[in-house]
Amino acid sequence: MTSVVKSLDWDLIIRLRDGDESAFRVVFDQYSQKIYGVAYQFLKNREQSKEVVQETLLRLWEHRLQLNSEYPLAPWLFTIARRVTLNMLRQTATSQAARKKLWLTMHPEHNDTEEAILSADLERITSQVLNTLPLQQQMVFRLSRFEGLTYEEIAARMQISVHTVKYHLTGALKTLRACFDKTEILLPVFFLTLFY
Structure with a gap:
């Protein structure tokens, strides 16, 4: 059985190194769900797990000339997937820590009037900007x-x-960022209100 697997891997690797897109499709069909499953075990997030699959397979394609036909493909793929997953976990932790730090450095005391004015300004400006976007972009946002x-x-x-x-x-986020860069309202405050 292992010799059959080795033969199949050998053939796939040779075809990949030759730039055969159908071989890449075979690898995608054979491994994408398994890579997704491994990533999801750690990330517990569908979008991020799909990104791991895409990044892993993208790296496979980019580094296909370095593949060694003497070695099976699966361990190489899962090593890359594990690295990408760990990097994503680190980025998520860093991002969450940064958001938390930003939130804590903002005024800890609550001023209901100030918050109400800021919230109203955010809603008004966001609504104005969204209304200038193409209809489909508005709906997606x-x-x-x-x-x-x-x-x-x-x-x-x-x-x-x-x-x-x-x-x-x-596109919608770029437009909103550009508009908020021109206003006196802090951009981080805007994004915190969008994502919390």
């Missing part, structure tokens, strides 16, 4: 940030691809 839907859920509801959802959300 509202479904993502206000209703908390995942990329897949938005894609299904709007009958568009996940890639299109990401494209529209990126």
